[in-house]
Amino acid sequence: MTHKPRVTCHGPSESCGLFGIFGDDEAVQKTYVGLYGLQHRGQESAGIASSDGELIQCYTGMGTVGRVFRRESRLLTKLANPIAIGHVRYSTTGSNTPRNNQPLLSEYSRGQVAVAHNGNLINARLLRDEYEAYGSLFKTTSDTEVITHLIAKPTHVSKPDPLAHVLNHLQGAYCLLFLFADRIEAARDPYGIRPLCVGQTKEGSYVVASESCALDAIGAEFIREVEPGEIVTLDKRGLSSRFFVKPGSVTPAHCIFEHIYFAKQNSRFFGENVNEFRKKLGRRLAIEHPAEADVVTPVPDSGTSAAIGYSQASGIPFDMGLVRSHYIGRTFISPSQELREREVQLKLAVVKEAVEGKRVIVVDDSIVRGTTTRGKIRAIRQAGAKEIHMRVSCPPLRYPCFYGVDFPTKKELLAHNRDLEQIRQFLEVDSIGYMSLEGLLSCAVLPDDHYCTACWSGKYPIPVDTAMNKFALEHYQMHMFDDRPPTDE
Ligand code: SF4
Numbered sequence: 001m002t003h004k005p006r007v008t009c010h011g012p013s014e015s016c017g018l019f020g021i022f023g024d025d026e027a028v029q030k031t032y033v034g035l036y037g038l039q040h041r042g043q044e045s046a047g048i049a050s051s052d053g054e055l056i057q058c059y060t061g062m063g064t065v066g067r068v069f070r071r072e073s074r075l076l077t078k079l080a081n082p083i084a085i086g087h088v089r090y091s092t093t094g095s096n097t098p099r100n101n102q103p104l105l106s107e108y109s110r111g112q113v114a115v116a117h118n119g120n121l122i123n124a125r126l127l128r129d130e131y132e133a134y135g136s137l138f139k140t141t142s143d144t145e146v147i148t149h150l151i152a153k154p155t156h157v158s159k160p161d162p163l164a165h166v167l168n169h170l171q172g173a174y175c176l177l178f179l180f181a182d183r184i185e186a187a188r189d190p191y192g193i194r195p196l197c198v199g200q201t202k203e204g205s206y207v208v209a210s211e212s213c214a215l216d217a218i219g220a221e222f223i224r225e226v227e228p229g230e231i232v233t234l235d236k237r238g239l240s241s242r243f244f245v246k247p248g249s250v251t252p253a254h255c256i257f258e259h260i261y262f263a264k265q266n267s268r269f270f271g272e273n274v275n276e277f278r279k280k281l282g283r284r285l286a287i288e289h290p291a292e293a294d295v296v297t298p299v300p301d302s303g304t305s306a307a308i309g310y311s312q313a314s315g316i317p318f319d320m321g322l323v324r325s326h327y328i329g330r331t332f333i334s335p336s337q338e339l340r341e342r343e344v345q346l347k348l349a350v351v352k353e354a355v356e357g358k359r360v361i362v363v364d365d366s367i368v369r370g371t372t373t374r375g376k377i378r379a380i381r382q383a384g385a386k387e388i389h390m391r392v393s394c395p396p397l398r399y400p401c402f403y404g405v406d407f408p409t410k411k412e413l414l415a416h417n418r419d420l421e422q423i424r425q426f427l428e429v430d431s432i433g434y435m436s437l438e439g440l441l442s443c444a445v446l447p448d449d450h451y452c453t454a455c456w457s458g459k460y461p462i463p464v465d466t467a468m469n470k471f472a473l474e475h476y477q478m479h480m481f482d483d484r485p486p487t488d489e
Contacts, residue, residue: 015041015042015090015118015119015120015173015194015404015405015406016041016042016087016088016089016090016102016116016117016118016210016404017035017038017039017040017041017042017087017088017118017209017211017214018038018085018086018087018116018118018175018176018177018186018196018208018209018210019031019034019035019037019038019085019086019087019207019208019209019210019214020084020085020086020116020177020179020184020186020207020208020209020234021034021083021084021085021184021201021205021206021207021208021218021234022082022083022183022184022205022206022207022234022235023082023083023204023206023234023236024081024082024201024203024205025081025082026081027050027081027082027083027084027205028048028050028076028079028080028081028084029076030084030201030207030218031048031050031084031085031086032048032065032069032076032086033217033218034086034207034209034214034215034217034218035048035065035087035088035214036065036066036217037209037211037213037214037216037217037218037264038088038209038210038211038213038214039064039065039088040262040264041088041090041118041210041211041262042088042089042090043064043088043090044062044063044089045060045061045062045063045068045087045088045089045098045100045101045102046060046061046063046064046065046067046068046069046086046087046088046101047059047060047061047068047086047087047089047101047102047103047116048060048069048079048084048085048086048087048103049084049085049086049103049105049114049116049179050079050080050081050083050084050085050179051080051083051084051179051180051181051182052080052081052082052083053082053181053182054181054182055080055112056105056112056113056114056179056181057079057080058103058105058114059075059079060087060098060101060102060103061098061101062096062098062101065088082205083179083182083183083184084179085114085116085177085179085184086103086116087101087102087103087116087117087177089101089102090406097141099139099141100140100141102115102116102142102144103115103116103177103179104116104140104142104144104145104148106148106151106152108148108151108152108157109152109154109157110157111181112180113148113151113178113179113180114178114179115144115147115148115176115177115178115179116144116176116177116179117142117143117144117147117174117176118174118175118176118194118196118210118404119172119173119174119175119189119193119194119404120143120172120174120402120403120404121143121147121170121171121172121173121174122172122402122403122462122464122465123169123170123171123172124143124146124172127146127149127150127169128146131146131149136149147166147170147176150166150169150170151163151166151178161242161244163178163185163187163231163244164231164242167187167231167244168244168245170189171462172189172193172402172403172404172462173189173191173193173255173403173404174187174188174189174193174194175187175189175194175195175196175210175226176188177208182235182236183233183234183235183236184208184233184234184235185231185232185233185234186198186208186226186231186232186233186234187226187230187231187232187244188226188227188228188229188230189228189229190228190229190244190245190249190250191228191250191251191252191253191254191452191461191462192227192228192229192252192253192254193253193254193255193403193404193452194210194255194258194404195210195211195225195254195269195270196208196209196210196225196226197209197210197211197212197215197222197224197225197226197268197269198223198224198225198226198239199212199215199220199221199222199223200220200221200223201218201219201220201221202219202220202221205220206234206238206239207220208226208232208234211263211264211267211269212266212267212268212269213263213264213266213267216266222268225269225270227241227243227247228250228252229243229244229245229246229247229249229250230242230243230244230247231243231244251449251450251461252446252450252451253450253451253461253462254270254446254450254451255403255404255405255451255452256270256440256441256444256451256452256453257366257394257401257405257455258270259272259274259277259278260302260365260393260394261302261366261394262302265278265301265304265305270444270445270446270451271445271446272444272445274305275305277443277444278302278304278305278306278309278365278393279305279306279308279309279312280309280443281305281306281309281393281394281435281440281443282305282306282307282308282309282310282311282312282313282363282393283310283312283313284309284313284435284439284440284442284443285306285309285310285363285391285392285393285433285435285439286309286310286312286313286314287313288433288436288439289391289433289434289435290314291359291361291389291431291433292359293358293359293360293361293387293389294316294317294358294359294360295316295317295318295319295354295358295359295360295361296310296311296314296316296317296318296319296360296361296363297319297320297321297322297354297355297360297361297362297363298320298322298362298364299322299348299362299363299364299365299373299376300320300322300323300348301324302365303364303365303393306363306364306365306393307361307363310361310363310391314361316361319351319354320351320354321350321351321354321355321360321362321380322348322349322350322351322362322376322380323348323349323351324347324348325346325347325348345375345379348376350376350379350380350382350383351383352383352384355380355383355384356383356384356385357384357385357386358385358386359385359386359387359389360380360385360386360388360389361389361391362376362377362380362388362389362390362391362429363391363392363393364390364391364392364393365392365393365394366392366393366394366397367392367396367397367415367423368397368407368408368413368414369408369412369413369414370414370423370426370427373390373427374426374427374428377390377427377428377429378428381428387430388428388429388430389429389430389431389432390424390427390429390431390432390433391432391433392432392433392434392435393435393440394434394440394456395434395435395436395437395440395456396414396415396423396434396456397413397414397415397455397456398410398413398415398416398455398456398458399413399454399455399456399457399458400413400455401454401455402454402460402464403452403454403462405455407455414426420434437453437456437457440453440456441453
């Protein structure tokens with residue numbers, strides 16, 4: 001068995017973003033804008049599949065939404081309306097190659113279907129082995145293709161509700177958009193691990209998206225979240241719903257890390273706004289880990305709201321000691337260690353005047369490997385800070401995620417096998433304070449047992465084979481001369 005080496009990255013990476021719209025004369029163009037709004041969820045590839053009601057067309061490419069569709073801008077007028085789905089990808093299963101781009105368009109006995117997936121199927125290897133044993137051929141190494149084989153299986157096609165039947169075969173985290181020629185079906189796994197919501201444009205078209213910030217991007221109104229275990233259909237009759245598991249039969253396990261790190265501050269899911277949740281975390285952090293200091297500064301962007309909360313609760317002034325350049329791509333898609341280190345320096349610059357001669361509290365949302373954080377701490381020290389107190393708005397990350405977030409291996413996590421004093425010494429800070437798990441959950445609006453906390457607690461809500469990794473479906477390396485991805489804009 002040959003596995004590709006794992007790409008080294010500094011931060012956790014999101015799995016994907018989904019967007020779909022039905023019955024709109026500008027469905028393709030709005031999908032393009034919606035995907036821009038979800039770009040933070042994946043920059044490896046982007047794609048749109050659309051239908052005129054009879055035929056589905058699909059275009060995908062490597063890189064950010066802007067890069068993919070700037071190269072082929074005429075596609076935005078050539079792809080047919082009025083039904084479209086789109087996808088931005090970061091690979092959590094399968095390599096970053098063009099053949100794994102989504103939406104994934106296939107044909108089977110009932111016509112065409114394009115699939116877009118956010119999450120990670122933990123039984124993908126098992127399902128694929130079964131199909132391969134009977135001679136099925138796979139053209140990708142992504143877990144999503146297994147779903148298309150399940151859809152096409154003759155014994156599944158003949159079921160009263162084939163899609164519900166197929167979804168009951170899947171285990172793990174998934175939000176899925178299925179574009180059939182005449183409709184969109186949107187489904188969310190029974191645990192509701194990843195977010196998915198529905199909205200409506202001013203013109204009355206229904207929209208579905210991973211985060212409500214994508215609805216904002218096209219001026220659509222948020223209606224509600226798709227429920228765990230629910231299938232929402234967008235077709236010419238409007239919006240309808242059914243469940244493929246009995247509602248309430250499964251305790252949800254929403255990924256609380258979505259709220260802490262990934263999501264846009266203006267998004268709303270799991271019952272609350274992301275910015276408000278992060279400010280609550282900061283206020284709680286100030287109570288749990290106070291420090292005497294002159295200024296509170298965030299590691300932007302995802303640490304900013306928590307730093308505001310910390311400043312509010314402590315009364316210590318907030319200032320921007322670090323500023324982010326938005327013209328540099330996310331570090332984790334850099335092609336080499338050398339370039340990655342340069343990118344980090346360019347991405348987060350120190351504002352000397354904000355930290356010089358001061359006792360500084362630095363607030364971040366999480367620490368993964370710690371090397372990037374240490375680089376920033378050194379830079380703040382070099383700029384003249386007298387003391388540096390590190391505060392983190394989630395507990396120490398100690399376990400990998402199998403539900404669609406690409407953490408490094410357990411051994412590479414800073415908090416793995418290190419106590420707090422060892423972490424403090426590694427980061428070269430004067431003090432360190434992590435949010436407690438109890439404190440984190442106390443800030444959330446849903447009951448404690450409605451969230452997944454496995455990356456801190458090691459308690460996985462859906463049993464996983466911990467030997468599985470991102471490249472589990474690549475038992476043979478496919479030697480194709482793929483167009484390697486551009487790094488970013
Ligand atoms: Fe989210 Fe962590 Fe659970 Fe993964 S393990 S779903 S990142 S809370």
